[in-house]
Amino acid sequence: MVPFRISPIRLVATLVLAAVVLAAASYLQSQDSGASKQERIVPDTVPAKPFSAIATRQTPLYTVEFRSADQLTQQDRLVLADAESSIAEHAGFAGLEYQQNNWSYRQIVCPTFPNHLFLQYTRNNGAGDMSVFSASIPRNGEGRVRIVPILKRGYSLFSPAPINALTISAFNHIRAEEGEAANSDWLGNALCYAALAGSQPQILPHDSEPAVHKPIPALTAAMYVETQAHGTQVIRFADAAAHMHAMEWSMTFTHQGKLTEATHKPASMRTAIPASQQSAVTQTWQVPTSGQN
Template structure:
């Protein structure tokens, strides 16, 4: 076998030539105006969660329907009879004196939660002496009976129900029991939460005609996606039917579908006066029409 020895000078010259060629090629490439210096990659848009904006709403209504006791279906009557003992037990723990007579109830119809029967219980002992609570009964047997205390003899239990941590916790459990169906309608979630917390929410349609001295909401309904806070979604609407004045509701959800905050305060209002020549003004974000969400 013959061994070849390479001169050190020759090796150094070869490496120097290779480096010159590479440097020239890179310099020429950087001067080429057709090749961008920095390639910018635009990430795919992040889809909003837990609520989407493209799914058709389950109902075009902007209110939550309340039905009287005699309007319950036979199936719901049987469901309520089975849950009566649990409702009495939970109401007793909250000190609501459920065993006493004169309680009446109405059904809260929330199409977004078809797997639950919601009821509003009321006992009116006269001016300033009213007790109210909501009850949730799972229809498919997956879950448990829950109540949301609202008023005890005219006073809020713990803190006002719309912002109470117990109300928020009960609603999160209901959503978890309902499954993915609960995410089908963001406005339906907002309205149902308000109903369970003691309101009978009604949103004035965007084309409602203002009347003299009749206040109208400056905001109808909106879903904001707060990208700066990990994509949390904030649902807001003005309850035009609240008394003694319209109320603004706000609910903040994480992308995992958990409600973490709820607020309830007087809505920002405008009044149309007879002498005014200015048209009624409404902020943007109208209530989604049927076919939108």
């Protein structure tokens, strides 16, 4: 019998081919395994920033409280006394004629900013001749006195305060001075901004009863926060207590908590619908019930 022999060249080719087949099979198996592993990975939910939709609110009120000068606490009176020269200086720079003596003030109470004392100064010289500005004073000494010009003798300074870049800049500095606590209540931020810009904002719950000299609840139905795809949040609400008719406010915040845009326009009855019917990019929340953010 003639012995069976394989040529060395054929043997090498066979071994190379087998190695290629095994390598290919191993590669495909690893790809399938990697794909299956990748499909099982579920990314963590990214929380809404800078504001949470589920945090507990510090106050159930849908308004910003205003208190008369004689209601200031003794501690706040001392804070104001230390800041009076700075307020006069800043008001003078803005041309607000603060050196005249017929100015009065009241406190703007914003629970979202406990480390700041907010005041609204008014000088009323009769119909059409009113000057108004807001002042922010840090209670803990960490920050600086700031003012927000609103009216000078009946006219807006620069541009209307609600949309003014100076108002937005002052609010951003206030938030930065307040620290992380300023992010605890998105509704409180919106209402406080409106108050510092010259309004006395009020949101009526949907079940409120209309009464004489009070706005009807239908004008305040829209209040929601949009978390957009590129990481910004938009807070909108309809201010029921605005003069003449309801006004719609809109404020855009970056993911880092910086206010970049604010708008202020008459609210339309046709658009003042429940938030659940609004079209949102990612998420929408209605006006919260008492005890929720």
